[in-house]
Amino acid sequence: MIGQVQKPLEEILEYLEGKKKIVIIGCGGCATVFHTGGEPEVKEMANTLTREGKEVLAAIAPPFGEFTCYAPWSKKRLSKYRKEIEECDAILMLSCGDGLQTVREFVLEKEYNLTKPIYPGTNPMGHMGGGPTLFKEKCQQCGECELGRVAGICPLTQCAKGLLNGPCGGSQNGKCEVDPEKDCAWILIYERLKKLGELDKLRKPRDPHDWSKVKRPRQLEVSPLEIE
Ligand code: SF4
Ligand code: SF4
Structure with missing residues (x-):
């Protein structure tokens, strides 16, 4: 999921300065889980903007499970609000940057051939796993997953230096030398490999990590899903 927090209201109002008619669009995916763009937050933002003198033409909160970053869903949901979207002075997105x-x-x-100001209402914090309350960054989407040789613990993300070929040597009592509050990722990897009886994986020569897969912007093509 994309972890996210709401932007300060002052920043949102700065974006919307001089814009009277506003459409708010939330997201039924990560933004609902992180309480930045679910139904309650969309309603609350509509009330706040109304108090600030704006005219909210539409406050759109997709149901839970309907991701705004999936274009077929967004096209379908927003088609009911096309008039409001065409009439508004600006759109405020309560979703991550993918959704916006x-x-x-x-x-x-592409659908409406419309150039319209569209502003973010959240600060996305990257991919995170966990819940229902605590989420942790686990993966940087490097494009070539190493988890199969490191006992399911990502050294790129969990090691403060992102070391892929073993520890830096600075760990003290199992803690990281960069942040003694955190466990050393490579100690965790070693201990887990030991329990799995797979320590030999650390001795095997390996090809260098393929950093070319990190080149941005990345894109993928897949066959489309049937949606109702
Ligand atoms: S190695 Fe780490 S960053 Fe790369 S895909 Fe696997 S979990 Fe994600
Ligand atoms: S102490 Fe461990 S987690 Fe910290 S930087 Fe060194 S190898 Fe990485």
Whole structure:
């Protein structure tokens, strides 16, 4: 999921300065889980903006499970609000940057041929796993997963230096030398490999990590899903 927090209201109001008619769009995916763009947050933002003198033409909160970053869902949901979207002075997105840019490119530009100001209402914090309350960053989407040789613990993400070929040697009592509050990822990897009886994996020569897969922007093509 994309961890995220709401932007300060002052920043949002700064974006919306001089814009009267606003459409708010939330997200039924990560933004609902992180309480930045689910139904309660969309309603609350609509009330706040109304108090600030804005005219909220539509406050759109997709149901839980409906990701705004999936263009077919956004196209379908937003089609009911096309008039409001065309009439508004600005759109405020209570979603992550994926959601905002999906709506901008696939709905506004490609579907409606519309150039409209669209602003973020959240600060995305990266991919995180866990819940229901505590989430942790676990993966940087490097494009070539190493978890099969490191006991399911990502050294790129969990090691403060992102070391892929063993520890730096600075660990003290199992803690990281960069942040003594955190466990050394390589000690965790070693201990888990030991329990699994797979310590020999650390001795095997390996090809260098393929950093070319990190080159941005990345894109993928898949066959489309059937949606109702
Ligand atoms: S190695 Fe780490 S960053 Fe790369 S894909 Fe696997 S979990 Fe993600
Ligand atoms: S002490 Fe461990 S986690 Fe910290 S930087 Fe060194 S190898 Fe990485």
